[in-house]
Amino acid sequence: MLNGWEVRYFDPAPTADETLARTLEKARRWVPEIYDGLPAEGQLTTVATIEEAVVGVDWVQESTPERLPVKHKVIATIQQACPASAVIGSSTSGFMPSELQAQSQRPEQILVTHPYNPVYLLPIVECVPSPATSASTLDSAMATLESIGMKPVAVGAEVPAHIGDRLMEALWREALWLVKDGVATTEQIDDIMTHGFGLRWAQKGLFETYRVAGGEAGMQHFLEQFGPCLSWPWTKLMDVPDLDDELIGRIVEQSDAQAGDRSVSTLEAERDANLVALLKVLREQDTAAGAFLNRVAAKPQTRSPQ
Amino acid sequence: MLNGWEVRYFDPAPTADETLARTLEKARRWVPEIYDGLPAEGQLTTVATIEEAVVGVDWVQESTPERLPVKHKVIATIQQACPASAVIGSSTSGFMPSELQAQSQRPEQILVTHPYNPVYLLPIVECVPSPATSASTLDSAMATLESIGMKPVAVGAEVPAHIGDRLMEALWREALWLVKDGVATTEQIDDIMTHGFGLRWAQKGLFETYRVAGGEAGMQHFLEQFGPCLSWPWTKLMDVPDLDDELIGRIVEQSDAQAGDRSVSTLEAERDANLVALLKVLREQDTAAGAFLNRVAAKPQTRSPQ
Numbered sequence: 001m002l003n004g005w006e007v008r009y010f011d012p013a014p015t016a017d018e019t020l021a022r023t024l025e026k027a028r029r030w031v032p033e034i035y036d037g038l039p040a041e042g043q044l045t046t047v048a049t050i051e052e053a054v055v056g057v058d059w060v061q062e063s064t065p066e067r068l069p070v071k072h073k074v075i076a077t078i079q080q081a082c083p084a085s086a087v088i089g090s091s092t093s094g095f096m097p098s099e100l101q102a103q104s105q106r107p108e109q110i111l112v113t114h115p116y117n118p119v120y121l122l123p124i125v126e127c128v129p130s131p132a133t134s135a136s137t138l139d140s141a142m143a144t145l146e147s148i149g150m151k152p153v154a155v156g157a158e159v160p161a162h163i164g165d166r167l168m169e170a171l172w173r174e175a176l177w178l179v180k181d182g183v184a185t186t187e188q189i190d191d192i193m194t195h196g197f198g199l200r201w202a203q204k205g206l207f208e209t210y211r212v213a214g215g216e217a218g219m220q221h222f223l224e225q226f227g228p229c230l231s232w233p234w235t236k237l238m239d240v241p242d243l244d245d246e247l248i249g250r251i252v253e254q255s256d257a258q259a260g261d262r263s264v265s266t267l268e269a270e271r272d273a274n275l276v277a278l279l280k281v282l283r284e285q286d287t288a289a290g291a292f293l294n295r296v297a298a299k300p301q302t303r304s305p306q
Numbered sequence: 307m308l309n310g311w312e313v314r315y316f317d318p319a320p321t322a323d324e325t326l327a328r329t330l331e332k333a334r335r336w337v338p339e340i341y342d343g344l345p346a347e348g349q350l351t352t353v354a355t356i357e358e359a360v361v362g363v364d365w366v367q368e369s370t371p372e373r374l375p376v377k378h379k380v381i382a383t384i385q386q387a388c389p390a391s392a393v394i395g396s397s398t399s400g401f402m403p404s405e406l407q408a409q410s411q412r413p414e415q416i417l418v419t420h421p422y423n424p425v426y427l428l429p430i431v432e433c434v435p436s437p438a439t440s441a442s443t444l445d446s447a448m449a450t451l452e453s454i455g456m457k458p459v460a461v462g463a464e465v466p467a468h469i470g471d472r473l474m475e476a477l478w479r480e481a482l483w484l485v486k487d488g489v490a491t492t493e494q495i496d497d498i499m500t501h502g503f504g505l506r507w508a509q510k511g512l513f514e515t516y517r518v519a520g521g522e523a524g525m526q527h528f529l530e531q532f533g534p535c536l537s538w539p540w541t542k543l544m545d546v547p548d549l550d551d552e553l554i555g556r557i558v559e560q561s562d563a564q565a566g567d568r569s570v571s572t573l574e575a576e577r578d579a580n581l582v583a584l585l586k587v588l589r590e591q592d593t594a595a596g597a598f599l600n601r602v603a604a605k606p607q608t609r610s611p612q
Contacts, residue, residue, distance in 0.1 A: 030578055034586070116502045117519060118578065124502035151501045157489045164498045168512075170480035171473050175512055178472065179560070183463045186560040190511020192470045195457045196422045196430035198507030202584060203591070205496020205504065206474075206481055213423060250485060254492040272336050272424065274591045278508060280340070281587040285509070285580045 002031050002120075003148040004039035009046050010053040017046070027120035034121065035149050050074065054082035059144060061113070063091040071095065072103050079105050087141045089113030089127075093165050096158040098130035108134035113141055114162055115150070123151040126162045203274035204267075211259060212268050308337050308426075309454040310345035315352050316359040323352070333426035340427065341455050356380065360388035365450060367419070369397040377401065378409050385411050393447045395419030395433075399471050402464040403436040413438035419447055420468055421456070429457040432468045509580035510573075517565060518574050 001007040001024075009020060024044075032038055047053045054060050060082055064074050071092070078088060088110045090100055101107035112128035125145050129138045138154060145152040155162055161169060178184045184192075200209050214222030259267065283294055307313040307330075315326060330350075338344055353359050360366050366388055370380050377398065384394060394416045396406055407413035418434035431451050435444045444460060451458040461468055467475060484490045490498075506515050520528030565573065589600055 026578060121578065122502050122505060124498050126498070151497065153490075153494050153497055155489060155494075156491070157487060159484075159487070159489050163484060163490045163495065164502055166484065167477050167480050167495070167498070168503055170476040172512060172516075174473050174476035178465075178469060181463065181465070183461060183465050184459075184469045185462070186511075186513035187563070188459050188461075189469065189473070190514050191457065191459055192430055192432070192473070193507045193511040194509060196428050196470055197474055198504070198509070198511065199428060201499045201504030202508030203500060203504070203588060205492075205499040206478060207492035208496050210478075254485070257493070270591075272332060272427065274588070277587045277591045278584060281583045282509065282580070283340075285576075285583045 001042045001044050002027055002038060003042070005042040005148070007042060007044045008053045008057070009044060010048070010050055020046070023120075026118070031120050050077045051081040054078050054086070057082060057086050060086055060088045061091060062088060066092060066094050068095060068099060071100055075100060075104055075110065079109075084109060087111070087113075087137055087144065089141060091115065094161055096130065096160060097128050097133060098158060101130060101132050107132035109137050111137055111141060112155075112158075112162065113145070113152075114165075116164065123149065124164070125150045125152045126155050126164065127152045128155040128158050128162055130158050199278055200271075202278060204271055207254075208259070208267065209271075212264060212271055215264060307348045307350050308333055308344060309348070311348040311454070313348060313350045314359045314363070315350060316354070316356055326352070329426075332424070337426050356383045357387040360384050360392070363388060363392050366392055366394045367397060368394060372398060372400050374401060374405060377406055381406060381410055381416065385415075390415060393417070393419075393443055393450065395447060397421065400467055402466060403434050403439060404464060407436060407438050414440035415443050417443055417447060418461075418464075418468065419451070419458075420470075422470065429455065430470070431456045431458045432461050432470065433458045434461040434464050434468055436464050505584055506577075508584060510577055513560075514565070514573065515577075518570060518577055521570060 011020070013019070060078055062071065062074060062078065064070050071090070075088065082088070084106055086109060090097070090110070090112050091114060092100065092112055093114055095112075097110060097112050100112070101110050104110060107130070111130070111133045112126065114126040114128070116122045116124055127138060127141055127145070142152045142154060153163070159166070175189050178189060179186060204212070210222060262270075317326070319325070366384055368377065368380060368384065370376050377396070381394065388394070390412055392415060396403070396416070396418050397420060398406065398418055399420055401418075403416060403418050406418070407416050410416060413436070417436070417439045418432065420432040420434065422428045422430055433444060433447050433451070448458045448460060459469070465472070481495050484495060485492060510518070516528060568576075
């Protein structure tokens with residue numbers, strides 16, 4: 001809607017109007033700060049039925065609760081009224097598209113289009129087709145998302161929880177162990193993220209970060225070093241994949257393609273400049289890391305050398 | 307050294323001088339941009355033996371390769387020459403302090419003080435004592451680290467790989483599965499981080515993020531909802547902790563303490579303001595997310611409403 005689209009909105013919840021108003025208020029407050037040159041807002045209409053919402057549309061976004069019978073029922077109603085040419089994207093974070101398609105009359109128009117909160121600020125959307133999703137549905141979904149300023153990623157195979165939620169789930173599970181075993185408190189874990197590796201991941205992902213860590217010796221060397229560690233202290237907690245030659249080779253290849261012609265020292269210089277910029281801006285913001293840095297900066301360095 | 311300390315440096319590697327010079331160059335370039343009012347640099351002296359490096363010092367930082375026999379040998383040499391009052395901090399990312407102390411003459415002065423790369427920009431340091439580490443050693447280490455602008459976290463119990471590396475290891479293992487199974491490429495995973503949850507974690511940690519996600523219903527409600535998911539599609543990959551009432555209660559309590567008197571809507575407003583600031587600065591930097599946002603901002607919004 002903020003991108004000029006006409007939107008029809010159906011939500012049977014008694015608090016629907018309030019939820020919509022609060023979300024719109026935040027989106028109108030923040031989206032123009034990030035995205036220059038937004039078009040005039042499209043019309044938003046709240047409607048009383050699913051059928052009214054979906055008749056004649058280009059796109060249906062299904063964001064019902066994470067219960068498969070509910071989703072099947074809603075999708076059936078949607079498909080009775082929407083055009084066969086529409087994209088039906090599901091916000092589901094857990095279900096695979098083939099599960100959503102199981103009882104549908106036109107599986108080819110259904111895929112997962114999973115955004116991340118806050119949706120009005122985080123650009124990423126996971127686009128997950130099943131083998132039954134048509135190529136034109138995926139292409140159309142990707143093009144539409146790009147046209148409204150989102151960053152779609154076409155997921156290579158359907159798995160429960162797609163990509164980002166699986167990664168976060170793994171970290172979350174480990175964090176639960178650490179809290180349960182008294183190794184760390186929730187605040188300590190958050191501090192280690194916001195004053196540590198969270199600052200990395202806002203500007204370089206996992207693999208590019210490790211690429212830099214590996215130095216000029218390269219990803220192959222880094223991964224071969226890492227291999228033995230994977231089967232070492234953590235096996236008591238969980239199963240691990242074999243970091244065999246095939247997997248090492250695949251990661252090296254993909255990491256090479258990702259880096260293009262940028263050397264490790266170039267990537268490292270980028271990383272440093274990015275971190276400085278992030279830390280500077282965090283100092284101006286109301287964040288734990290910013291408050292900490294301001295305290296450090298404001299305090300005279302009184303510790304005398306020995 | 308950049309904080310006014312006199313530093314003696316010993317590294318037997320043939321490339322030691324070059325490594326030191328390159329690291330110092332980066333630290334001198336970037337540290338003053340983040341930390342205002344640095345004192346005059348302390349003196350840096352490269353020395354030829356461990357003994358020369360540690361005699362009469364307040365602090366010894368041991369950063370040898372991750373091989374326990376090497377560390378035992380080096381620590382023995384250190385303790386023959388350094389004061390009993392010195393802190394001996396180890397940069398080890400994998401070993402527990404009790405492992406380092408196993409053959410030492412004064413275990414009470416040894417603990418893990420584990421920083422994160424790039425050490426000159428990321429403030430976090432995990433301080434891990436064993437039961438044999440004296441309270442005064444931990445207190446002294448914490449105070450010294452704070453005095454030079456680092457953010458020390460006193461880890462509650464020693465476990466292999468401490469806290470941050472365990473969290474990253476869990477995510478890394480899941481990322482390896484995703485790459486191995488063809489679900490995602492390294493670049494897609496990095497994109498999902500840098501255009502998605504990495505932006506969250508640079509300014510709010512895991513638990514505070516989930517606190518916001520849970521909304522006004524609170525952490526208890528959020529965790530109870532989350533419980534069933536933990537034993538659902540991911541059990542095929544690994545063992546999971548029981549999210550029982552005791553653990554839920556502990557997390558709720560710690561999360562409450564962490565939030566203090568800030569309501570969820572306050573935390574949410576902070577989060578949004580922080581993300582805007584980060585995204586703005588990323589647009590000015592050489593990052594994937596910034597380049598993407600600039601492309602989006604520069605491109606006229608041509609998609610017409612249907």
